Amino acid sequence: xxxxxxxKLILKITAVCILFYILSFLxxxxxxxxxxxxxxxxxxxxxxxxxxxxxxxFIVLTELFIGAKGYLFSxxxxxRFVLSIRIALFAMVFLIWLIKKAKTFEAGKYNxxxxxxxxxxxxxxxxxxxxxxxxxxxxxxxxxxxFDANGYFYLAFIFPIFDIIHNxxxxxxxxQYLVAGSIAISILTFYVSIGFTIMHQEARPGMAGAKSxxxxxxxxxxxxxxxxxxxxxxxxxxxxxxxxxxxxxKPYIYRWTQDTGMGEISYLTGPFFRFxxxxxxxxxxxxxxxxxxxxxxxxxxxxxxxxxxxxxxxCGSAVITGFSRSLWIGVVFALIFLLFNISKKRALKIALxxxxxxxxxxIIFGTLLPQVYDLVGNRVGSIFxxxxxxxxxxxxxxxxxxxEKIKQHPILGSGFGTxxxxxxxxxxxxxxVRVFSFEWAYLDTIIEIGILGLLAYIWFLYSIFxxxxxxxxPENKKLVICFLAGIVLILFTNITTPFLNHPLGIxxxxxxxxxxxxxxxxxxxxxLNLKS
Numbered sequence: 001x002x003x004x005x006x007x008k009l010i011l012k013i014t015a016v017c018i019l020f021y022i023l024s025f026l027x028x029x030x031x032x033x034x035x036x037x038x039x040x041x042x043x044x045x046x047x048x049x050x051x052x053x054x055x056x057x058f059i060v061l062t063e064l065f066i067g068a069k070g071y072l073f074s075x076x077x078x079x080r081f082v083l084s085i086r087i088a089l090f091a092m093v094f095l096i097w098l099i100k101k102a103k104t105f106e107a108g109k110y111n112x113x114x115x116x117x118x119x120x121x122x123x124x125x126x127x128x129x130x131x132x133x134x135x136x137x138x139x140x141x142x143x144x145x146x147f148d149a150n151g152y153f154y155l156a157f158i159f160p161i162f163d164i165i166h167n168x169x170x171x172x173x174x175x176q177y178l179v180a181g182s183i184a185i186s187i188l189t190f191y192v193s194i195g196f197t198i199m200h201q202e203a204r205p206g207m208a209g210a211k212s213x214x215x216x217x218x219x220x221x222x223x224x225x226x227x228x229x230x231x232x233x234x235x236x237x238x239x240x241x242x243x244x245x246x247x248x249x250k251p252y253i254y255r256w257t258q259d260t261g262m263g264e265i266s267y268l269t270g271p272f273f274r275f276x277x278x279x280x281x282x283x284x285x286x287x288x289x290x291x292x293x294x295x296x297x298x299x300x301x302x303x304x305x306x307x308x309x310x311x312x313x314x315c316g317s318a319v320i321t322g323f324s325r326s327l328w329i330g331v332v333f334a335l336i337f338l339l340f341n342i343s344k345k346r347a348l349k350i351a352l353x354x355x356x357x358x359x360x361x362x363i364i365f366g367t368l369l370p371q372v373y374d375l376v377g378n379r380v381g382s383i384f385x386x387x388x389x390x391x392x393x394x395x396x397x398x399x400x401x402x403x404e405k406i407k408q409h410p411i412l413g414s415g416f417g418t419x420x421x422x423x424x425x426x427x428x429x430x431x432x433v434r435v436f437s438f439e440w441a442y443l444d445t446i447i448e449i450g451i452l453g454l455l456a457y458i459w460f461l462y463s464i465f466x467x468x469x470x471x472x473x474p475e476n477k478k479l480v481i482c483f484l485a486g487i488v489l490i491l492f493t494n495i496t497t498p499f500l501n502h503p504l505g506i507x508x509x510x511x512x513x514x515x516x517x518x519x520x521x522x523x524x525x526x527x528l529n530l531k532s
Contacts, residue, residue, distance in 0.1 A: 004172060007307045010180045017066045017184035024072040028256045031076070031244055034237075038073045042088055049096045056093035057164040058177060060157070063089055064507045065181025068279035069261025074237050082237045086503065090157060097160040112162035115517045116467050120460040121158065127412075127453035128152050135415025135448075144417030144436045148448065154503040158510045165514040167521065171479075174511060175289075182286030183311060185279040186318035192257065193321055196265055196273035200251055203267070268323070280322045281493070281504050285486045287316040288334045292482040295350060296342060330493030337488040341481050395439050395496060398422045402443045413450035420447070441498035448501075457500065461487065461509065468516045476519045483512040 027034035049056025063070070063086055070086025077083060101110070112118060128149065135145040165174055196203060237259060257263045263277030290312035294305055302309065319327050335354075339347040401420040408414060417436050424433040438444055445454050464487065468480040490505045499505030 004175075005179065005308060006176060010176050010183070010311075013062075013177060013180035014183045014187075017062070017181055018187060020066065020072060021184070021188055024260060024262075025253065025256050027073060028237075028260060029244055029252060031237075034073055035075055038075045038085060038088070041073060041085060042092065045089055046092060046096070049093050053093075053097055053100060053160065054164050054170070056089075056096060057160050058173070060089050060093050061161075061174070061507065061511070062177050062181055064503055065178055065282050066184050066279065068185075068263060068277050068504075070503070071237065071260045072262070074260075076237065090154065090503075094157060094160060097163070110159070110163070111166055111517065112159050115162065115513070117460065117463050117513050117517075120456065120463045121155070124453070124456040124460050125155070127449045127456045128155075130412060131416045131449040131453065133415070134409075134412060135417045138415050138418065140415055140417030140419075140436075142417075144419070145415070147417075148436045149416040151502045151506070154506045155510070157507075158513065161510050161514045162517060165511065166518050168518065171515050171518050174515070178282070178511075179286055179290070179311060182282045182315050185277060186283045186286075186315045188262070189275050189277065189280060189283065189318040189322060192253065192263070192265060192275040193273055195253070196251075196275070197271055200273070201271060203250060203254070203265075203273070274321060274323045276322045276324055278497075278502075278504060280319055280324065280327060281490070281499060282508075283315040283318040283322075284327050284331055284489055284493075285508060287312050287319060288331065288338070288485050288489055289482045291316075291335075292338050292485045293478065295338065295346075296478040296481065324497070326493045326495070326497035327489075329495070330489040330491075333492040334485045334489035338481070338485050341485075394422070394424050397424070398438050398440060399443075402438070402440060402447065406443065406446050409450065410446070411450050411452055413446060413448050413453060416448050418447050437498065439496050439498070441494045441496070441500060444498060445501060461491070464509070464513050464516065467520075468512075471516065471519055473519070480516055480519065483515055487512055 023037055027037050045056055045059050048059070063072070066072075067086055070084040071082075073085040074082045075088070112121075132145060132149060135148075136142070164170060254265055257265060257275070257277075262279070263275050265273055265275050268274050290308050294308055294312070297305070316331075319331060339351060342350075398420070401422050405414060405418065405420050419434050419436045420438065421432055421434045422438075442454065445457065449456075465484055468484050469477075471477040471480045486508055490499050490508060494500045494505065500509070
């Protein structure tokens with residue numbers, strides 16, 4: 001495993017990712033620098049992808065792992081709209097792949113066409129196209145249709161991913177970049193939350209116009225706020241000035257995280273602040289992936305897995321401090337899935353150890369940090385009693401209008417861009433609110449593409465699980481379980497935080513499918529024992 005993970009390489013990649021966070025912050029302050037860096041990245045990626053498509057694909061995936069909404073860098077087109085670096089990289093690399101395939105057309109080279117996932121994927125694509133048509137027929141605004149559906153465009157990247165992630169070496173490289181990106185977003189989480197706690201107490205409620213937890217929770221985790229469904233939605237980034245005019249008493253890093261979509265900072269209790277980012281999904285995925293690999297080992301050897309465990313603990317801590325109930329739920333069910341995929345004896349031991357560790361943590365926090373203990377208790381309690389908190393109460397208020405809309409067109413849905421209205425109790429959006437995307441992601445999907453469309457998506461995911469469990473090589477099967485545990489995490493997080501219709505979740509589903517397909521080709525050699 002140490003040879004497989006290659007800690008030095010992962011830390012080097014992590015350092016590069018952190019550098020891009022720093023450059024993004026500077027580029028936010030100096031919009032002209034943002035434009036320059038945007039085009040340097042685009043031109044550099046173009047040159048690398050033309051030389052070797054693999055470089056372009058891994059650049060696109062790395063941006064996905066660290067970029068949250070995808071606006072680390074952007075380009076202002078004449079004050080009309082802002083193009084994110086994610087969409088620019090995705091479109092360019094996909095186009096290069098398409099051109100290369102067109103020049104050297106050989107049916108056998110289209111790996112995805114010969115996978116067991118192609119038919120369910122095609123059916124899902126048909127229902128997405130129907131969702132477009134239905135939205136237009138029902139008179140939904142074209143802008144809403146486009147912004148509501150563009151997250152699904154990322155599904156098209158399955159073709160270049162399958163062509164690149166086609167052997168054991170590429171799978172290993174993929175995992176290394178995923179772990180490095182997860183470390184980077186975890187470092188950002190701790191830096192921002194600890195930085196605000198130590199240096200920006202003036203940002204607490206009632207001070208410097210700061211926002212309290214109650215005021216910001218509604219937009220903290222999901223829906224059209226934290227997870228963008230828009231390619232050209234960041235009007236806050238419209239600027240080509242030398243220095244951005246920030247007429248705000250808040251720290252610059254607050255505006256950077258907000259306007260680039262990297263996350264949201266909010267006050268907790270006492271001196272504490274929290275930072276939530278949609279990108280913490282990959283912190284959670286890395287935690288589950290590495291923990292699953294460790295727990296599936298025949299012998300629990302701490303010495304040979306120290307780097308793996310440190311990274312898992314670090315990423316897991318970032319998820320905890322992010323205070324996302326959706327991610328917490330996803331992690332819990334991913335762990336349950338994992339326990340069902342190891343021996344009953346070991347699963348029982350792990351469960352008992354886990355209960356013991358959690359009990360100790362509860363006692364420590366309850367004694368030394370009672371405010372934090374109460375806060376966590378209230379967050380967990382609001383899952384079962386949603387009306388006790390503004391954000392949870394808003395989610396509850398969405399249910400009735402969502403079900404009413406589903407009743408109108410349950411089979412094929414009402415199409416993309418369909419809006420619902422609900423009563424918001426959040427401070428910033430108090431009153432009647434109309435949205436075309438909301439937190440109950442599965443209900444949102446039914447409204448968009450109907451029950452049949454959701455079933456098509458489930459079929460696609462089921463085909464991945466079914467094929468994954470057929471992996472013959474025992475060590476490779478363990479690796480597949482790690483990836484499948486990640487999808488389980490996304491499936492349960494998606495209940496109240498939409499990831500399956502966003503590149504963040506879709507991307508992990510695609511690389512899981514590609515990994516399973518690649519591992520099927522490995523005969524007699526396990527990917528985990530490759531030499532560095």
